[in-house]
Amino acid sequence: MTVSELQRERLAYKRSRSRRSTVVALLSTTVFAVVGYFTVTRSPGWPRVRDSFFDPAVAWRSLPAVLEGLWLNLRVLLVCGTLILVLALAVAAVRTLRGPVWFPLRLLATAYVDLFRGLPLIILLYLVGFGLPALRLAGVPNDYVVLGGAALVLAYTAYVAEVFRAGIESVHPSQVAAARSLGLNPQKTMRLVVLPQAVRRVLPALLNDFVALQKDCGLISVLGAVDAVRAAQIEQARSYNFTPYVVAGLLFVLLAVPSARFADAVSRRAERRQGGR
Secondary structure (H helix, E strand, C coil), rough: CCCCHHHHHHHCCCCHHHHHHHHHHHHHHHHHHHHHHHHHHHHCHHHHHHHHHHHHHCCCCCCCCHCCCCCCCHHHHHHHHHHHHHHHHHHHHHCCCCCCCHHHHHHHHHHHHHHHHCCHHHHHHHHHHHHHHHHHCCCCCHHHHHHHHHHHHHHHHHHHHHHHHHHHCCCCCCHHHHHCCCCCCHHHHHHHHHHHHHHHHHHHHHHHHHHHHHHHHHHHHHHHEEEECHHHHHHHHHHHCCCCHHHHHHHHHHHHHHHHHHHHHHHHHHHHHHCCC
């Protein structure tokens, strides 16, 4: 395939603009980093902050305990994430039911979403973690990890259910009508036609909620579960130094960054796909 002279000039111009943008971005980033470094390190309180929050010896000593606690956060994340997807899809499906006979179920689903979306997560953790065991009901667990995970599931199911519902309602009614005209019953229409399109459209939003769940898994520490945050608190009490909190924070950031970048990539791909239509 031969390329015209005009096309070669355009490609060369685009490459030069791209190189120029890269150089400018690197220079500006370097300038901001240098200015920020000298602003922080030349401040009067920097020596005290450095010793209290960035002590390498304390960081290395607390790392094993914080990593062990992070492993608990990861297990909670995987279990809660799976339960949230299943329950949120069920709640969203109930909210999209049509007909007066389903009104009580729609009302219950709507009340559930409104309640747990409006209730602050920290309060919900206290209510579930300390309120349920106080009832002394048979079968109610006393494990704070389980209770904290239940609170996370209750809260995030409400958020994710709304994401699923938005995706389901974004599918054009003609898609449903076409599926019904082919002989598919309502259940098969939802499973084979509506849900695949809905999930594809809301996948970026689902991934963003997953990133938020990664961070909020650290809140189970308020109930006494020895996760990464609680382990950092224990190490801080032993050393009288806040460096373990910085270690825990960095580990959560390292956990969230790949998920966030993957969510951004999925969002860009979805935008390109919609733009190509």
